[in-house]
Amino acid sequence: MGRRGVLRAAAGPAPVATPRDRTGVVRTVLRSPVGATSAVLLCLLVALAVFAPLLWGDRAAAIDTDALQQGPSPAHLLGTDQLGRDIFFRVLVATRLTIGLALLATVIGVAAGLVLGSAPSVLPRWAGRVVTSAVNIAVAFPGLLLALFFAVIFGTGTIGAVLAIAFAITPSFARLTQTLTASVAGRDFIAAARVCGVGRFRLLTRHVLPNIAEPLVINSTLAAGSALTAFAGLSFLGIGVQAPSYDWGRLLGEGLNRIYLSPAPALGPAVAVVVAGLAFNLFGEAAASAAGRRPQPVRRTPPAPESIVDDSGGGLLTVRNLRVTFPGGISPVRGVSFTVHEGEMIGVVGESGSGKSLTALAVSRLVEHPGEVTADRLEFDGRPLAATPDRELGTKLAMVFQDPMTSFNPTRRIGRQLAEVSEVHQGMSRRDALAKAVDRLRAVRIPEPERRAGQYPHEFSGGMRQRAMIAMGLMGEPRLVIADEPTTALDVTVQREVLRLLARIRAERTAGVLLISHDITVVAQTCDRVLVMYAGRIVEELPTAELFTAARHPYTTALLAAVPDLDTDRDAPLAVIPGRPPEPGEIGPGCPFAPRCPLAGDRCRTEEPELTAMADGHRVACWRSESELTLAATGGPR
Amino acid sequence: MSELRFDAVSVRYGHHLAVDDVSLTVPSGQVVGLVGESGSGKSTLAATAVGLVPATAGRVLVDGAENHLRKVQMVFQDPYSSLDPRMSIGGSIAEAMPRGTDRRAEVARLLELVNLDPGRATALPSRLSGGQRQRVALARALAGRPEVVIADEITSALDVSVQGAVLNLVRDLQRQLGLSMLFISHNLAVVRYVSDRIAVMKSGRIVEEGPAERVLAAPEHPYTRELLAAAPRRHTRLEAS
Ligand SMILES: Nc1ncnc2c1ncn2[C@@H]1O[C@H](COP(=O)(O)OP(=O)(O)OP(=O)(O)O)[C@@H](O)[C@H]1O
Ligand code: SF4
Ligand SMILES: [Mg+2]
DSSP states (O other): OHHHHHHOOSOOOOOOOOTHHHHHHHHHHHHSHHHHHHHHHHHHHHHHHHHHHHHHHHHHHOOOTTSTTOOOOSSSTTOBOTTOOBHHHHHHHHHHHHHHHHHHHHHHHHHHHHHHHHHHHHSOHHHHHHHHHHHHHHHTSOHHHHHHHHHHHHOSSHHHHHHHHHHHHHHHHHHHHHHHHHHHHTSHHHHHHHHTTOOHHHIIIIIIHHHHHHHHHHHHHHHHHHHHHHHHHHHHHTSSSOTTSOOHHHHHHHHHTTTTTOSHHHHHHHHHHHHHHHHHHHHHHHHHHHHTSOOOOOOOOOOOOOOOOOOOOOSSEEEEEEEEEETTTEEEEEEEEEEEOTTOEEEEEOOTTSSHHHHHHHHTTOOOTTOEEEOSEEEETTEEGGGSOHHHHHHHEEEEOSOHHHHSOTTSOHHHHHHHHHHHHHOOOHHHHHHHHHHHHHHTTOSSHHHHHTSOGGGSOHHHHHHHHHHHHTTSOOSEEEEESTTTTOOHHHHHHHHHHHHHHHHHHOOEEEEEESOHHHHHHHOSEEEEEETTEEEEEEEGGGHHHHOOSHHHHHHHHHSOOTTSOTTSOOOOOOSOOOOGGGOOSSOTTGGGOTTOOHHHHHSOOOOEEEETTEEEOOSSOHHHHHHHHHTSOO | OOOEEEEEEEEEETTEEEEEEEEEEEOTTOEEEEEEOTTSSHHHHHHHHTTSSOOSEEEEEETTBSOOTTTEEEEOSOTTTSSOTTSOHHHHHHHTSOTTOOHHHHHHHHHHHTTOOGGGGGOOGGGSOHHHHHHHHHHHHHHTOOSEEEEESTTTTSOHHHHHHHHHHHHHHHHHHTOEEEEEOSOHHHHHHHOSEEEEEETTEEEEEEEHHHHHHSOOSHHHHHHHHHSOOTTOOOOOO
């Protein structure tokens, strides 16, 4: 996590969609009713803009002195104007000019915004600052006011109005570009490209802009909607399109003069403006909400058999047949059962994607919609978890997360964020809470805790952030601490401190600890029992004391062999596990480890083994017999 | 190949001295492992070598010369954020190449070198696993034909099962190409496995440096001894102090 410490200064993590999402966005938009309707409307508008002047241009221009200022009739659906021209056809024909001018203004405005917004990243630093402050000032003015201001400067007329609206859009786009650029600029791939010698301009065009294109396009669509209505406003006021040209705003203005005689000539263009403006806005909104959502994989897996488990129960945390399911039948956690007793430290190991974190989240009631948690039993401190009030859970169960950068709010001081926990859950005063926060930071060995408490998350190195996260978990009086990869990025000395800290919490408070790690040596050092997870299930459970001697599951023994330690032979290549673990959607029938397992047989590919007791406190899910496994683990090829 | 030398380098962030007068040499064709506690300034030191962070004082020299753009390349910790999600992996690798290279052939050669199918050059990073991404990052670092490679915690974001494969690859490539390498890691066992020499950093300073066997067998600085004692070993248990 240290990478974030040095190179990622102010920019907080902003949602930058991955490319896989891009086609997904279009599809999701079209699937939502609002998105589909607005898309159809937009297509219609474009078709009108292209074809209406060709088809009806003559009829819209035809002067008929016999039918001046008529009301609606079958011959003239919206009536006629003072020269007897058909208003219905004039509205249709005006689509081209109206939409065209709105889009032109948007394109100019967005382009100017892009240039201003990205200029600071290519200009020398002082020039960049000047641009940034200018944009900040301009953003403070309401857009319409800016438009009127520019309209006065550029004078009345089409060109003036286009520029006025364009420049009214510019500041907010410049600001948006700046924010998005900053969020991308902090990522490692930008640093990597710089190290490769990629110049600033190419950095901008090849790396930054493609990664912010999606939100920019969505916002441009929204801006086009506003440009359209704003333009109609200017034309309506007489400072936009000038006769003999006409757009909807102008038609609206002409119609309004005699609205008391006949409302139709004004209503027609008004409806057109509203519908078109809505179409742009709704489409933009639908796209924005689709981009914010992750596409859901759709694949069904056959429900796997459930674990049969001894029902001793009576622990601090009792979990039986826990499953976490996402729409589409994806189950990343498939029937997990274990017990954590008071004062006990349990380790969970397994590769990424094996369901460790999701199990922890389910136990903390933090699985978010649309994930669904089911279990035969899920009890914490003698009570069903579902019946424990939030407030109580907030203090009794502490969760230390994997990624401390996203767990802290980047804009607030560390000390305050810790103190808030005690203010909210224990009703402490601000001052006491802050004092406690400093104390807890000291407890996790943050040097100069008073000074560090006043710093922001980005000023901490990765390791310190992780410790601060643990300190946050200790602000309450936890009965159970769930620590998800708390030591992944730490060096050994700090790692030892953190582990000791956890060990102390469990000893002093007889709290239970559930320690999740992909590093089996970390777990081996501290825990009483180890749960080895693979593909959403526990494949082996055994006392840590026996881990290096009695582990039997082929996956566990392979994991143990793959970790270098201080006694590893430096001249031989490290042992590796071939292949990769299956994605939750790829789990078929049979043992999920079979494709990588040296002992796999026919049965392994068709039937999934249950977790069954091999010895006291030792459970293994494997079809091979104990003697076969023992032979492979001790005498077989490593 | 060439020698990388930090000559009395210091880096200051405001009042905080992140790197304090560090002199360290990575001899030609050798691997120097850099270990140290979190916040000790390892990453900051690495960043000065590739120009991401300017040194407040001191110089970074490659074969005695200060201008070494592209001669030093770096592989980052997190393969999920170090590749542009919108750029094909072939594109990312090609970008690092000097002008006038036959890009397509070179991309294929490098992918082959890091044991990836050259046919995947057009794939986006999202299609690759963490270990595969880290191989791409390695290929990109090699594309610039560097004389020195800096690896900053390149295995700590990876699963143990993948970590071994990446370490094997790094070792093979280093030997095959005779690269000089600064290998940063908080994991002493990993550093021990790849390094010829080991440097230990604490509070912005190098407190001990020497041949790997010597440092591990007869550590001189108390902090090095502490590090060794704390390193996870298979058969030691940690008790609550
Ligand atoms: N942008 C910054 N502003 C202020 N201080 C910083 C900044 N970046 C890093 N630091 C400080 O510099 C020191 C060294 O940080 P660095 O990330 O180089 O350490 P590290 O050894 O790589 O740590 P880790 O093992 O956690 O990755 C830390 O004390 C950190 O707080
Ligand atoms: S059940 Fe078969 S495939 Fe699965 S771990 Fe056992 S031997 Fe290997
Ligand atoms: Mg670091």
